[in-house]
Amino acid sequence: MPELEIHTLTKENEAIARAIILEGFLERFGFIDHSFNPDLKDLVNSYTKDGCVFFTGAHHGDIVCTGALQKETNETVRIARMSVKKEWRQRGFAKIMIKHLEQKAKQSGYKNIVLETNRSWESAICFYKKVGYQIEHIDESQCHFYKKI
Numbered sequence: 001m002p003e004l005e006i007h008t009l010t011k012e013n014e015a016i017a018r019a020i021i022l023e024g025f026l027e028r029f030g031f032i033d034h035s036f037n038p039d040l041k042d043l044v045n046s047y048t049k050d051g052c053v054f055f056t057g058a059h060h061g062d063i064v065c066t067g068a069l070q071k072e073t074n075e076t077v078r079i080a081r082m083s084v085k086k087e088w089r090q091r092g093f094a095k096i097m098i099k100h101l102e103q104k105a106k107q108s109g110y111k112n113i114v115l116e117t118n119r120s121w122e123s124a125i126c127f128y129k130k131v132g133y134q135i136e137h138i139d140e141s142q143c144h145f146y147k148k149i
Contacts, residue, residue: 002059004096009054009066014043016063017056024083028121039081053104054081057097064088067097069105072114077105079115082124098131106149119143 009017018040025032039046047054051071056063065084069077079101084094105113115133117124118141125143129135133145 002092002096004057004059004065004093006055006057006097006100009044009047009056011044013056013063017043017054017066020063020066020085021081021083023085027086028118051077051108055097055100055104057093057100059088059093065093065097067101069101069108075110076112076114077108077110079113082115094127095131102147102149111148113147113149114145116142116144 007013021037021040022032025037034040043054046052047068047070052069054068055066057065057067065088066081067079067083068081070080072078079098082094082097082101084097102113113133114136115128117128119125119138128145133147136144136146138144
């Protein structure tokens with residue numbers, strides 16, 4: 001496994017985390033519509049609310065990935081903002097981050113994790129299946145997953 005240091009998001013690294021997410025959107029969609037993602041304007045405040053936490057993963061000091069947890073119910077948490085910089089993909093960083101998120105969710109007493117991804121993002125869908133998530137349903141734009149922990 002590659003070395004990855006995972007830390008809670010700070011104001012000092014917020015711009016880097018935002019850039020990683022936005023670069024992923026630009027790559028996947030070919031454009032960025034900021035109106036769809038109001039949480040990105042202020043990640044620190046958006047992810048310090050009840051039951052929310054945002055993490056960055058750094059490899060040798062460079063932030064290469066992100067991931068967050070958002071409380072849905074007392075038993076269910078949502079994984080959000082999973083992103084790995086393009087040049088750092090296929091090295092195991094997403095797997096390390098998602099395992100970290102699952103561990104934090106379990107430590108917080110959650111029983112279920114949900115997440116969603118764009119239904120055309122085949123690599124993301126394959127990844128989530130590979131790490132044990134099951135498809136709950138697919139709608140016109142999203143693939144919705146769940147996992148019991």
